[in-house]
Amino acid sequence: MKTKLLPLAAALALALTGCSGPGPGAPEKGLDDPAKKDIAMRLVSSAENSTLDWEAQYGYIEDIGDGRGYTAGVIGFCSGTGDMLKVVERYTDARPGNALERFLPALRAVVGGDSHEGLGDAFAEAWARVADDPAFRRAQDAERDETYFDPAVSRAEADGLSALGQFVYYDAFVMHGYADAKGTVGFRTIRAEAVEAADPPSRGGDEEAYLDAFLDARVRAIRQEPSHSDASRVETAQRVFVHEGRLQLETPLVWKVYGESFRIDGP
Structure with missing residues (x-):
């Protein structure tokens, strides 16, 4: 009897593992x-970057014209809302002397508006340049999760x-x-x-x-x-x-x- 039941059991197991949703009684x-x-x-x-490859977005930065200044990184941190500032502050705490640290005064000054004053191409290029630094990625992840x-x-x-x-x-x-x-x-x-x-x-x-x-x-x-x-x-x-x-x-x-x-x- 066991030899006849094994193929059926195997088939049922395969069918169940092919389902994407949780099985009956499985914890949500x-x-x-x-x-x-x-x-x-x-x-x-x-929605933010027109791609599913979110891990490729740490270096993304542009002004999308929404009144929030620069939008950048894995979830669209903005210079005008202050979360971009927090990312750079976290990064600087972990990596003093990084390429973005010199822009901290400008980032503090533009919170609340859409100004690029003190930032501009030099800041955008520096943001993209440090995208592969694990400390910069951790700073973005930490700000995303905490806020x-x-x-x-x-x-x-x-x-x-x-x-x-x-x-x-x-x-x-x-x-x-x-x-x-x-x-x-x-x-x-x-x-x-x-x-x-x-x-x-x-x-x-x-x-x-x-x-x-x-x-x-x-x-x-x-x-x-x-x-x-x-x-x-x-x-x-x-x-x-x-x-x-x-x-x-x-x-x-x-x-x-x-x-x-x-x-x-x-x-």
């Missing part, structure tokens, strides 16, 4: 899982959200910041509007309904910013995942953002 994983976090980074990179990723995931977990909901919060943190700023609507206000419209799972609500409400609020926030009026980052990407029920970010993930198509087949 949040974005603190390395594979899920990598998917989140690729999703953000598709955006960790707070977003923590708030999402408190709201009872799955991996998809955690990503939805994280991407909102990246694009909008936590608090409202002049001419912008931050994550805090977006979430407050969502909670008014639907209960999160932590209050007994349906997760998909709540995420739809959150994305509705986010679209309104995007459309209040002239430089961010295109809401495809939500409507043809995150909203698609919600309606497909991919609450664990189960692959394959297929989406469009800013007119470009992307696909993730696995970790």
